[in-house]
Amino acid sequence: MSMSGKQAVPTVSQILAEARRRFTEAGVDSAAADARVLIAGLLGLSTTDIVTRGGETISTEKVGVIAKAIERRLAHEPVHRILGEREFYGLPLSLSAETLEPRPDTEILVDTMLPYLRHLANTEGHIHILDLGTGTGAICLALLSECPEASGVGSDVSPDALRTAQSNAERNGLRDRFEVIQSSWFENIHGAFHAIVSNPPYIASKVVHTLAPEVTKFDPHAALDGGQDGLDAYRTIAKDAARFMKPNGVVGLEIGYDQRNDVIEVFEAEGFKLLESVSDYGQNDRALVFA
Numbered sequence: 001m002s003m004s005g006k007q008a009v010p011t012v013s014q015i016l017a018e019a020r021r022r023f024t025e026a027g028v029d030s031a032a033a034d035a036r037v038l039i040a041g042l043l044g045l046s047t048t049d050i051v052t053r054g055g056e057t058i059s060t061e062k063v064g065v066i067a068k069a070i071e072r073r074l075a076h077e078p079v080h081r082i083l084g085e086r087e088f089y090g091l092p093l094s095l096s097a098e099t100l101e102p103r104p105d106t107e108i109l110v111d112t113m114l115p116y117l118r119h120l121a122n123t124e125g126h127i128h129i130l131d132l133g134t135g136t137g138a139i140c141l142a143l144l145s146e147c148p149e150a151s152g153v154g155s156d157v158s159p160d161a162l163r164t165a166q167s168n169a170e171r172n173g174l175r176d177r178f179e180v181i182q183s184s185w186f187e188n189i190h191g192a193f194h195a196i197v198s199n200p201p202y203i204a205s206k207v208v209h210t211l212a213p214e215v216t217k218f219d220p221h222a223a224l225d226g227g228q229d230g231l232d233a234y235r236t237i238a239k240d241a242a243r244f245m246k247p248n249g250v251v252g253l254e255i256g257y258d259q260r261n262d263v264i265e266v267f268e269a270e271g272f273k274l275l276e277s278v279s280d281y282g283q284n285d286r287a288l289v290f291a
């Protein structure tokens with residue numbers, strides 16, 4: 001076989017090294033990890049397989065697919081958007097244009113809420129959860145997967161997000177306990193819930209365009225922009241939540257790193273009491289629970 005013939009059929013490890021080199025040269029954050037996740041995802045292999053099977057060759061068709069994906073990452077598209085899915089709390093979730101990409105930090109809200117849900121499940125038997133602005137369904141589906149006594153409603157203004165959340169429920173065997181409702185906050189919501197959870201848009205409007213291009217160019221702004229001071233969604237939730245809560249219900253929220261005191265003030269002004277405040281892996285305030 002000629003030299004050029006060999007080069008035309010690259011191995012897994014060659015293509016991985018090439019992706020890593022191009023990401024590193026372009027200054028992509030976590031270039032090595034991104035290359036591994038992207039190439040593994042596109043080849044349908046685990047990140048361990050791409051090392052142990054590094055000597056295997058890749059079809060010309062796959063080489064073309066990978067080349068396009070590398071260009072998309074160099075244009076700042078996050079790897080999980082390119083792959084169309086990511087894992088959240090152990091659940092594989094599809095992403096779409098109108099869903100925020102679930103962040104590892106949001107798993108903190110899930111961890112924070114589970115003891116409340118388990119306690120409520122013990123006393124109530126069945127519990128009902130509302131996830132406002134559900135997006136991919138991440139928070140609600142993670143809670144349902146951990147809490148078999150629970151059912152949930154995911155609301156969102158975006159029909160695209162609701163389709164995505166619904167298919168994620170199906171994909172994870174949670175369809176029977178999950179329902180979607182098109183609604184701007186509480187607008188089309190009926191009934192009373194044991195837990196209301198949300199990761200609402202909380203970035204101040206003028207800050208949204210200053211975020212990393214991975215965020216500002218690819219996450220939907222409706223999921224990021226929290227109005228002039230970033231607190232609009234919290235005010236809306238605080239104003240109406242009590243009408244949609246069971247007497248022993250709780251509200252669990254993700255917050256921005258510097259919003260703890262402001263959000264507490266907004267909820268206390270509506271008669272809520274802070275039950276818990278939780279920090280994330282970077283020691284920033286990240287989740288609040290109210291009753």
Ligand code: GLN
Nearest residue numbers: 199200201202203223224
């Ligand atoms: N955590 C997201 C970010 O920093 C913001 C998510 C939100 O506004 N709810 O990009």
